[in-house]
Amino acid sequence: MDSTIFxxxxxxxxxxxxxxxxxAIATVLVFAVTRVILVPQGEFVAFTALTIAALxxxxxxxxxxxxxALGVLAAASELVRHFRELNLRRVxxxxxxxxxxxxxxxxxxxxxxxxxxxxxTNILLAIALITPMGPMIYRIAFEPIAHSSVxxxxxxxxxxxxxxxxxxxLFFGPxxxxxxxxxxxxxxxxxxxxxxxxxxxxxxxxxxLVLFALFFGRTLLGKALRACSSNRxxxxxxxxxxxxxxxIAFALAAGLGAxxxxxVGPLMTVFYDSGFLIGLKAFVAAILGGLVSYPLTVLAALGxxxxxxxxxxxASNFKEVLVFTLIIPVLAWRSVxxxxxxxxx
Amino acid sequence: xxxxxxxxxxxxxxxxxxxxxxxxxxxxxxxLFNYIGISSLVAIGLVLLTGVGGxxxxxxxxxxxxxxxxxxxxxxxxxxxxxLTLPASLVVTMVVAGLIGAITVRLSGHYxxxxxxxxxxxxxxxxxxxxxxxxxxxxSGIPPLRIGTHALTNPRDYFVVVWxxxxxxxxxxxxxxxxxxxxxxxxxxxSTRAGEAFGVNTAAAKLMxxxxxxxxxxxxxxLYAHFQRSVSPGPFGIGTGTEYLLMAVLGGAGRVYGAILxxxxxxxxxxxxxxxxxxxxxxxxNYEAIAFxxxxxxxxxxxxxxxxxxxxxxxxxxxxxxxxxxKRSPERALPAPGTALLQVQQARKAFGGLVAVNDVDFExxxxxxxxxxxxxxxxxxxxxxxxxxxxxxxxxxxxFEGHALRAxxxxxxxxxxxxxxxxxxxxxxxxxxxxxxxxxxxxxxAAGPLRAIFGLDRSEEALxxxxxxxxxxxxxxxxxxxRPAGTLALGQLRLVEVARALCLNPxxxxxxxxxxxxxxxEKKALARLLREVRSEGISVLLVEHDMDFxxxxxxxxxxxxxxxxxxxxxxxxxxxxxxxxxxxxxxxx
Numbered sequence: 001m002d003s004t005i006f007x008x009x010x011x012x013x014x015x016x017x018x019x020x021x022x023x024a025i026a027t028v029l030v031f032a033v034t035r036v037i038l039v040p041q042g043e044f045v046a047f048t049a050l051t052i053a054a055l056x057x058x059x060x061x062x063x064x065x066x067x068x069a070l071g072v073l074a075a076a077s078e079l080v081r082h083f084r085e086l087n088l089r090r091v092x093x094x095x096x097x098x099x100x101x102x103x104x105x106x107x108x109x110x111x112x113x114x115x116x117x118x119x120x121t122n123i124l125l126a127i128a129l130i131t132p133m134g135p136m137i138y139r140i141a142f143e144p145i146a147h148s149s150v151x152x153x154x155x156x157x158x159x160x161x162x163x164x165x166x167x168x169x170l171f172f173g174p175x176x177x178x179x180x181x182x183x184x185x186x187x188x189x190x191x192x193x194x195x196x197x198x199x200x201x202x203x204x205x206x207x208x209l210v211l212f213a214l215f216f217g218r219t220l221l222g223k224a225l226r227a228c229s230s231n232r233x234x235x236x237x238x239x240x241x242x243x244x245x246x247x248i249a250f251a252l253a254a255g256l257g258a259x260x261x262x263x264v265g266p267l268m269t270v271f272y273d274s275g276f277l278i279g280l281k282a283f284v285a286a287i288l289g290g291l292v293s294y295p296l297t298v299l300a301a302l303g304x305x306x307x308x309x310x311x312x313x314x315a316s317n318f319k320e321v322l323v324f325t326l327i328i329p330v331l332a333w334r335s336v337x338x339x340x341x342x343x344x345x
Numbered sequence: 346x347x348x349x350x351x352x353x354x355x356x357x358x359x360x361x362x363x364x365x366x367x368x369x370x371x372x373x374x375x376x377l378f379n380y381i382g383i384s385s386l387v388a389i390g391l392v393l394l395t396g397v398g399g400x401x402x403x404x405x406x407x408x409x410x411x412x413x414x415x416x417x418x419x420x421x422x423x424x425x426x427x428x429l430t431l432p433a434s435l436v437v438t439m440v441v442a443g444l445i446g447a448i449t450v451r452l453s454g455h456y457x458x459x460x461x462x463x464x465x466x467x468x469x470x471x472x473x474x475x476x477x478x479x480x481x482x483x484x485s486g487i488p489p490l491r492i493g494t495h496a497l498t499n500p501r502d503y504f505v506v507v508w509x510x511x512x513x514x515x516x517x518x519x520x521x522x523x524x525x526x527x528x529x530x531x532x533x534x535x536s537t538r539a540g541e542a543f544g545v546n547t548a549a550a551k552l553m554x555x556x557x558x559x560x561x562x563x564x565x566x567x568l569y570a571h572f573q574r575s576v577s578p579g580p581f582g583i584g585t586g587t588e589y590l591l592m593a594v595l596g597g598a599g600r601v602y603g604a605i606l607x608x609x610x611x612x613x614x615x616x617x618x619x620x621x622x623x624x625x626x627x628x629x630x631n632y633e634a635i636a637f638x639x640x641x642x643x644x645x646x647x648x649x650x651x652x653x654x655x656x657x658x659x660x661x662x663x664x665x666x667x668x669x670x671x672k673r674s675p676e677r678a679l680p681a682p683g684t685a686l687l688q689v690q691q692a693r694k695a696f697g698g699l700v701a702v703n704d705v706d707f708e709x710x711x712x713x714x715x716x717x718x719x720x721x722x723x724x725x726x727x728x729x730x731x732x733x734x735x736x737x738x739x740x741x742x743x744x745f746e747g748h749a750l751r752a753x754x755x756x757x758x759x760x761x762x763x764x765x766x767x768x769x770x771x772x773x774x775x776x777x778x779x780x781x782x783x784x785x786x787x788x789x790x791a792a793g794p795l796r797a798i799f800g801l802d803r804s805e806e807a808l809x810x811x812x813x814x815x816x817x818x819x820x821x822x823x824x825x826x827x828r829p830a831g832t833l834a835l836g837q838l839r840l841v842e843v844a845r846a847l848c849l850n851p852x853x854x855x856x857x858x859x860x861x862x863x864x865x866x867e868k869k870a871l872a873r874l875l876r877e878v879r880s881e882g883i884s885v886l887l888v889e890h891d892m893d894f895x896x897x898x899x900x901x902x903x904x905x906x907x908x909x910x911x912x913x914x915x916x917x918x919x920x921x922x923x924x925x926x927x928x929x930x931x932x933x934x
Contacts, residue, residue, distance in 0.1 A: 037455070144646045150455040151401050155594065156645045158403075158587050163638030170632060280466065287459060317474040324467040328448060331460045335453040 004191040009309040015198045015267065017305025018205040019045075021298045022260045023282035025212060026253035028289060028297050032229035033249035036142050036153045040161040042279025044133065044254045047168060048126045048261025049270040053177035055122040060113045062171035063129045064106035067136075069167070071098040074136040081144060098136065105129055119180065127258040134254025135247035137164075143243060161276065168272035176274070179265030201263045208259065209298060216294075225249060277320070281308065284327045290334060361508040365501040375500045379572060381605070381612045382507035386565040388592040388604035389514050390558030395590065396599030397522065398554040399534030400450065401458040403586045404465030408559040410472055410581030411438045412566025417484045417576045418477070427490050427571050431564075438563025439556055446555035450548060462583060469582040483577025490571050503572050510568060511605065514561055517798045518601050521557070523663065524797030524806060525790045528780055530554050532773050539771035542733065543849060544759035544788040553794055562589075591641050597651025599775070600660065606653055614640065662827040663777055665810035666803045677762055677850045679882040680746060682712030686884050687732065687853060691741035694727055694908075701727045703908040704741065709853065714875060714885040716899030716916075718892075720928055723905040725888045726768055729857055732886075733758045733765050746852075759788055764851030766842035768858050768888070774831030778822060778841055781830045783813040785848030816844040819877075821870055835862040840871065847878070854878065854885045860894045872898050896920065904928070 023041055030038045047063060054061035075098035079086070105128060112125060141160045145152060183196025216222040227235040228245040236242055264270065264278065285304045289297030307326060311319040365375055387405050395401045415437040416430040425433075445464055452460045473481045490497040490506065497503050521527050529550045532540035537547050570576050579585075588611060596607025618633035648655060680686060687709040694702040702724045709715045717725050730736040732743055734753035742749045745761055758765075764785065773781055786809040792802035817823045820840040825833060830841060839859050846854055854875075860868050868891070875885055875898060889895040895902070896916040904912040904919060906928040912919055919925055 037459070141642045145649075148645070148649070151458060152645055152649060154401075154455065154458060155587075155590065156642050159638040159641030159645070161638065162584075162587075162634045162641070163636075166632050166635030166638065170635065280462075284463070287456075318470070320470040321467045321474070324463045324470070327463040328460055331452050331456045331463070332448050335451060335456050 005313070007190075007192045009313055010306065011192065011194065011198060013306030013309035014302060015201050015305070016308060017285075017302035018201050019260050019264050019267075020278070020282040020285050020305055021301035022205055022208060022256050022263070023279060024285040024289070024297045024301045025209070025294060026256040027279075027283055027286040028294060029225075029256075030249050030253045031286070033225050034138070034142060034146065034153075034246045035150050037150070037157055037283075038250075038253060039154070039157040039279065039283075040137070040164045040275075041253060041257055041282065042275025042277070043161065043164040043168060044130050044257025044275070045261040045264055045278050046270050046272060046275035047133075047172070048130050048258040049179055049265035049274075050168075050172045050177060050272065051126040051129060052122050052179045052262065052265055053270070055113055055125065056116075056119075056180055058114055058116045060110060061126075061129075063126070064102060064109045066167060066171045067129055067133060068099075068102040068106060070133055070136040070140070071102040074098045074139045077140050077144075097132070101132060119182070123262050126262070127255065130258040130261070131251055131255040134250035134252070134257075137254075138246050138250040143246065146243070146246065165273050165276065168275075172272045174272065176269040176271040178269050179262075181266040182263075197266050201267075204259065204263060208256070209294075212294065221248070281323060284323065287327060287334075288330050357508075357512050361505055361512065365504040372500055375504050377612060377616060379500055379503055379507050381609045382504075382511045383565045383568050383572070384589065384592060384608040384612060385511050385605045386514055386568070387562045387589045388596065388608045389511075389518055389601055390561035391589055391593035392596070392599060392601055392604045393518060393522070393530070394554055394558040395593055396597070396603075397534065398530050398551060400551065400555065401590065402461040402555075402558070403458060403583060403590060404461040404468070405558065405562045405589045406581045406583070406586035407465050407468035408438050408442060408562035409566035409569060409585075410468060410576075410578070411441050412563030413570040413576045413581070414472065414478055414484075414566075415563075416567045416570045417487050420488050421484055421486065422477075427488060427567075431567055434563050434567040435560050438559050438566070442556045442559030442563075443552070446552045446559070450551035450555055461586075465583045465586045469578055472578040472581055479577070481578060483575060483579075485575035487570050487574045487576070489574060497571075500572075507568055507572070510564060514564070515601055515605075520800050521794055521797045522601070524794075524802045525783075525787060525792050525809065526550065526553065526794045526797055528776070528784050529787060531776055531780075532784055535773045535775070536771040538735070538755075538767065539773070539784065539845075540787075541755040542759060542765050542767075542771075543785050543845070544756050545784075546756060557794070588637075591637075591644075594641075594649075595644055595651055597653030597655075600651070600653040602657075603651055603653030606656075607651065610652065659829070660775075663780060665779065665783075666807040677852060679852060680711040682710075682882060684711050685709075685744075686711040686746060687886070688744040689728070689732070689741075690744065692728070692731055692738060692743060693740040694724075694731055694736060695739045701908050702731065702905075705905065705908070705910045707903045707910065707913060709884050709886050711852075711884050712879060712882050713900045714879055714887060714898055716895040716902040717886060717888045717905065718890075718895060718902055719905035719911075722907070724908040725905055726857060727908075728905070729765070729855055729886075729888060733763055733855060759849060762849065762852035763855060764846030764849035764853070765855040766839065766846050766857055766859055770835065770838045770842055772830045772838050772841060774829065776830055777827050778830050778833065779810065779813050779817060779826040781841055782817055782844045782848050783809050785816070785845035786812050786850075789848075789850060812848055812850075813844075816847045817841075819847065819874060820844045821867075836864060836867055839863060840867070843871070843874070851883060854883060856885060857888045858890060859887070860889055860891045868894055 023045060027038055027041055030036055051061040051063040075094050078094055109125060109129070112121060137160060141156055142153065145156060181197040182200040185196035187194055216226055224240045225245055225248065227240055228242050232242055281304055282301065285301035286297055288300030304323065308319060308323055311322045315322065364370065387409060391402065391405055412434040415434040416427060419425045419430040419433055420427055449457060449460050472478055478484065497506060522531065529540055529545040532545065533547065533550060541547055592607035592611045593604055595610050596603030615633050615637070618636050622632045685708055689705055689707050691704045691706060692702055693700065693704050705728060717728065719725055727736065731738055734755045734757060744750065789812065790805050790809050792805050796802045814823065814826065817826050820843055822837060822840055822844065830838065833841065839862060843856065843859055860871060863871060872894060879885060887895060887899060899916055901914060902916055902919045903910060904925050911924045911928060912922045
């Protein structure tokens with residue numbers, strides 16, 4: 001391997017790693033606040049890319065219908081579960097968020113899609129369509145079992161992943177698609193050709209990571225979320241509504257997933273089920289970061305991206321095998337040096 | 346009750362041999378039942394692994410793959426008979442599971458299921474990328490099973506093979522769970538501390554369960570390969586692995602028959618969805634995943650204990666074997682009364698900067714009751730944990746029967762005859778009281794998993810249960826012996842712990858606040874029991890807050906305060922000791 005190839009692999013790895021970092025940060029955030037290991041995180045990524053691809057072709061994407069379906073489900077499950085404690089405000093909120101918002105977005109998409117308004121509109125619309133899915137999924141699947149063990153939540157997350165993948169096939173079909181690059185520019189650094197797309201990925205990721213740090217370090221809401229993550233009961237006692245915290249965490253996760261989808265769309269052909277592997281690799285990074293530390297997670301995500309690039313150069317067939325085997329020694333190491341108490345049920 | 350339960354295997358055997366040939370079931374259903382049987386084997390393994398042992402595995406499908414591929418390669422490339430590849434499949438799965446398990450079972454908390462996801466995915470890609478395994482296309486043309494010249498290609502023939510395997514697996518698993526090792530496994534999920542305190546080697550027990558579950562999956566893989574007659578990586582991925590887990594959870598994790606119910610439920614559901622959804626949606630695709638995920642979430646939300654307990658109620662009480670005569674386990678030779686049994690010398694334990702036990706010295710002579718008292722946070726329980734090997738010493742030493750205890754572990758403490766109880770009761774709530782007590786006799790037995798599986802451990806079990814019953818009678822709980830331990834009051838549970846510690850046949854009893862939560866009558870009975878135990882030559886080290894109880898009982902008292910010994914002597918002098926009074930009441934000067 002000469003230095004050109006190495007630099008190329010490094011660039012490739014860093015770009016993939018940057019995307020994994022965003023997804024991994026979302027995984028860590030959701031786990032910290034709700035203890036849910038969000039297996040379906042990758043679905044947000046894939047669905048966003050597919051939505052943008054449809055919009056670029058001037059076609060009406062199926063995403064608003066998926067959003068509406070989730071909204072109806074969320075409204076129904078909430079109405080059934082909290083039938084006795086419903087009041088006007090709550091019903092109004094349900095109608096507004098679960099039904100009116102998806103319908104409005106549906107009409108908006110219908111109007112905008114044939115007009116081909118350009119990349120920025122497509123991206124914003126896709127993010128707006130995907131982000132509300134997060135809190136909806138939280139309310140449908142996880143809120144009723146919010147106090148269960150991590151294992152029960154993990155199994156539920158797998159259930160959600162299965163359902164979402166099936167819905168993805170139903171709504172988006174089996175064909176894969178890619179999206180237009182964010183920037184056509186490219187320049188060379190010595191032997192290395194750097195594309196505008198890679199620079200865009202790095203800039204977006206870096207900006208988001210800084211925003212994230214500011215949000216958790218400086219704002220009251222960010223601090224409240226951190227409080228939920230370190231001690232749920234304590235957070236409740238000081239008046240932080242943990243359910244709302246869960247929904248916010250899921251909204252942020254879906255939003256971060258959507259942005260990752262925007263970044264990943266031009267890099268690869270995305271299928272309805274591509275999210276799983278992206279999510280899992282991010283997840284490897286999240287675990288390397290111990291599911292708690294954001295900076296460690298970002299480093300780990302870059303590491304995973306680079307390892308993947310190297311493995312695909314040396315043994316491309318065994319890329320996935322090696323990436324996932326990588327996790328086991330890390331888990332063993334963490335079990336010895338950061339064991340957590342036995343969870344009691 | 347016992348008659349009808351004894352008849353179950355016979356009825357099953359008859360049904361398996363006759364049912365497929367009656368013509369009552371169309372071939373389609375027979376095939377479905379074959380798949381249910383194959384999945385049941387994997388799910389039974391998962392019930393043991395997850396429901397009983399507390400280790401959630403998403404990766405069982407990979408072991409099915411090892412079983413299937415082993416047989417496929419050996420029959421196709423080496424022309425071996427499928428009957429010969431059965432042991433090969435089992436051995437390969439055993440070896441692979443042993444290697445993976447050695448790491449996996451040491452993962453703590455949710456790292457363990459995450460680990461199983463990781464290797465589950467890795468093996469899926471491995472199967473799909475190895476050329477001599479046929480890569481993504483897999484291997485086809487696998488020969489069928491043969492009896493003589495008759496090939497078992499008809500699903501009706503195969504039905505017999507599959508369900509004989511399931512019945513054997515159920516019997517083996519029930520036997521395993523009912524035995525000495527089974528009790529240790531059942532203790533893993535609820536209380537590893539209790540198991541270890543009575544000599545259970547947690548890591549070994551976990552690994553044993555892991556390998557057993559994997560071998561059932563390997564057997565399922567072998568059956569699958571010769572029924573399907575082709576293998577490809579698809580059914581051995583993480584999706585199928587999760588489906589197996591779903592079967593175990595749906596049936597009722599922890600219930601062996603539930604695994605079959607769960608396997609049947611999921612297989613039927615998938616089949617119906619595959620027929621129904623294309624009709625509903627209009628085109629074909631893998632849409633059953635949608636309903637599948639929804640069902641999983643709904644089960645977890647509404648019936649996280651699974652269907653079997655809802656349909657058939659709680660598990661029946663165990664029927665321990667009765668000893669033929671009043672044979673007893675051999676008694677331990679106790680040291681002569683008055684010799685130094687346990688010597689704590691300059692024992693020190695520091696957690697970072699906090700010195701919890703500060704150079705403490707005391708001695709327990711054999712045949713004596715020594716009380717260890719002190720205000721909250723004095724270091725009493727830490728001292729206990731140092732003696733029993735739960736925590737390592739920072740400095741100093743502890744000698745037992747004259748030998749220094751080096752690298753003390755709870756298991757070694759149990760082997761030396763240190764029987765303990767816990768400040769916060771460590772009881773396996775979903776196991777009967779008598780089985781909890783019999784866990785104390787773990788080291789008195791020797792039967793391993795194989796003897797249990799083949800039912801050769803009955804006479805030893807009879808002895809252990811006789812011991813357990815005798816100790817339960819001593820603490821006055823013989824009438825609740827077959828109740829689930831979780832239904833007892835706290836005071837009763839403390840007595841169960843005392844009985845369990847006595848079951849170890851101890852030299853020294855270490856009791857951590859045994860009287861807390863006991864009523865006055867129960868306290869008197871406990872005091873009487875401990876005096877009786879002392880008269881038999883067993884020594885007692887007692888942490889207790891109830892001063893009347895401990896003063897009336899103990900021969901000597903050791904008083905700790907802030908980790909330091911402040912007094913030692915007979916109860917009457919301790920009662921007058923100004924330093925002790927100050928520690929308990931604050932300045933009385």
